[in-house]
Amino acid sequence: MExxxxxxxxxxxxMGKGKIAAQSSHASLEAxxxxxxxxxxxxxxxxxxxxxxxxxxxxxxxxxxxxxxxxKNLFPCSLxxxxxxxxxxxxxxxxxxxxxxxxxxxxxxxxxxxxx
Amino acid sequence: MExxxxxxxxxxxxMGKGKIAAQSSHASLEAxxxxxxxxxxxxxxxxxxxxxxxxxxxxxxxxxxxxxxxxKNLFPCSLxxxxxxxxxxxxxxxxxxxxxxxxxxxxxxxxxxxxx
Numbered sequence: 001m002e003x004x005x006x007x008x009x010x011x012x013x014x015m016g017k018g019k020i021a022a023q024s025s026h027a028s029l030e031a032x033x034x035x036x037x038x039x040x041x042x043x044x045x046x047x048x049x050x051x052x053x054x055x056x057x058x059x060x061x062x063x064x065x066x067x068x069x070x071x072k073n074l075f076p077c078s079l080x081x082x083x084x085x086x087x088x089x090x091x092x093x094x095x096x097x098x099x100x101x102x103x104x105x106x107x108x109x110x111x112x113x114x115x116x
Numbered sequence: 117m118e119x120x121x122x123x124x125x126x127x128x129x130x131m132g133k134g135k136i137a138a139q140s141s142h143a144s145l146e147a148x149x150x151x152x153x154x155x156x157x158x159x160x161x162x163x164x165x166x167x168x169x170x171x172x173x174x175x176x177x178x179x180x181x182x183x184x185x186x187x188k189n190l191f192p193c194s195l196x197x198x199x200x201x202x203x204x205x206x207x208x209x210x211x212x213x214x215x216x217x218x219x220x221x222x223x224x225x226x227x228x229x230x231x232x
Contacts, residue, residue, distance in 0.1 A: 007141060016232075017133065022123075022171050025143075025169050032145055116137060
């Protein structure tokens with residue numbers, strides 16, 4: 001079974017490259033830690049397979065939150081809200097991280113999303 | 117003491133946003149894991165303080181590797197090399213992650229670098 005971590009970022013906020021890098025890293029690390037607790041074997045497999053990370057985009061807050069609501073009971077998920085120190089209002093949701101999870105399972109939910 | 121994690125990305129590779137997000141997340145996660153082993157108290161402090169991540173840039177492979185060589189004996193550091201599946205040649209160094217480490221200590225080495 002192939003594992004990957006999926007990171008979903010909001011495109012509509014017009015985040016700069018540094019912001020994208022930071023929010024993505026927040027989402028990745030928090031989802032990783034949740035997965036380590038809920039499914040340590042998935043983490044181990046994923047590491048042995050090279051720790052694939054896939055970065056996708058959504059076009060609105062609503063789309064991001066809808067996905068998070070749908071996925072959070074099925075997979076270990078993080079929802080990142082901006083600290084508001086730069087560029088974006090405090091508390092604004094920016095990113096979601098998922099897993100690592102089996103590729104075949106998460107693809108059912110994310111196949112319509114485009115790569116960032 | 118204030119802690120932060122520093123992520124340094126190469127600007128000269130012309131990485132797209134998705135690539136930047138993925139390489140940054142690799143660097144962040146790997147540096148985090150190394151810090152967890154070498155200095156778990158730093159990780160705890162950093163989490164309590166809100167997990168600040170700062171993303172900086174360098175303009176060449178040489179600059180990235182030089183920084184990594186200088187920092188790797190002083191702080192828990194990751195050096196990320198691209199898997200070569202997209203955009204960039206396999207094995208090409210793309211990013212460095214550091215810590216979380218005390219802000220006052222890492223700033224001595226990174227103060228000349230600009231934000232990505």
